[in-house]
Amino acid sequence: MKFPDFVIIGGMKCGTTVLWHNLNKHPGINMCKNWEDPKIASTEIRFWNNGAPHKTWNKGIDWYKGLFIGDCCGEKSANYIEEPMTMKRMAKHMPDVKLVLNVRNPVDRAYSEYQMHHRKLSKPFDMSLARQRGYLCRGSYYLQIMNSVMKFFPKKSLYIVIQERMKEDTNRELNKLCDFLGVEHHDMVVKETTSEVATNRTLDLNEDGKIKNYKVWSSKYEPMSSEIRNDLLQYYKKHNEKLFGFLRYKIEEWEENK
Numbered sequence: 001m002k003f004p005d006f007v008i009i010g011g012m013k014c015g016t017t018v019l020w021h022n023l024n025k026h027p028g029i030n031m032c033k034n035w036e037d038p039k040i041a042s043t044e045i046r047f048w049n050n051g052a053p054h055k056t057w058n059k060g061i062d063w064y065k066g067l068f069i070g071d072c073c074g075e076k077s078a079n080y081i082e083e084p085m086t087m088k089r090m091a092k093h094m095p096d097v098k099l100v101l102n103v104r105n106p107v108d109r110a111y112s113e114y115q116m117h118h119r120k121l122s123k124p125f126d127m128s129l130a131r132q133r134g135y136l137c138r139g140s141y142y143l144q145i146m147n148s149v150m151k152f153f154p155k156k157s158l159y160i161v162i163q164e165r166m167k168e169d170t171n172r173e174l175n176k177l178c179d180f181l182g183v184e185h186h187d188m189v190v191k192e193t194t195s196e197v198a199t200n201r202t203l204d205l206n207e208d209g210k211i212k213n214y215k216v217w218s219s220k221y222e223p224m225s226s227e228i229r230n231d232l233l234q235y236y237k238k239h240n241e242k243l244f245g246f247l248r249y250k251i252e253e254w255e256e257n258k
Contacts, residue, residue: 003094004097006074006098008074009149011081013139014078016076017076018166020043025188032067034046045064045077048077048080074181082139090152091152099157100161103142105164110140142239143239146246170188
């Protein structure tokens with residue numbers, strides 16, 4: 001039994017499922033898969049944050065360590081960054097683990113999360129944004145997320161994956177990540193994979209309350225209005241400037257009018 005060598009900790013709607021599948025194609029990497037709980041996407045373990053409401057934490061450390069086999073093992077749970085206790089727990093038991101954080105244009109990430117939660121409810125984005133701006137936007141406060149991680153881990157333990165660059169040249173970015181993980185480069189035949197999500201978490205249930213099935217959403221949704229997009233661009237401007245200062249480089253792909 002062993003702890004994983006690395007963990008993809010988020011962010012939600014930033015391409016973590018795609019990254020899981022692409023890393024799993026590497027012959028030197030073994031990505032842990034959830035085989036037990038049909039309510040959780042197969043690429044998610046959700047151990048360190050208790051996997052609520054599934055209580056995977058209660059299964060114990062030995063259960064978790066028993067999931068990992070091989071020289072370089074990893075797991076992914078995109079919501080690890082949402083709860084403060086998660087990093088504290090991980091640091092206590094895995095102080096040397098490598099952490100991977102996916103980031104994406106914060107405006108696009110917030111809109112994608114809205115689509116995930118509300119696309120079945122016909123609730124306009126502007127209405128959701130007016131009522132739930134803090135909730136929809138908090139997942140894009142990347143510097144705040146990084147600071148919460150570095151309360152318990154050194155900066156060198158954290159690797160940032162920029163989704164736009166991963167889409168532009170996947171093998172280039174994967175091989176840079178391989179350097180961080182300490183495995184050999186491996187050119188992979190990459191296929192775009194979309195997120196695994198429940199068909200409908202409130203309605204599509206069996207009689208015992210279990211979700212019937214998961215599906216991959218491949219359909220496109222309507223773009224947000226230019227007015228709302230400009231509003232969000234201004235909203236995130238200061239957040240992004242502080243992030244770029246911390247990273248010591250600018251993510252040019254996030255600039256709208258280059």
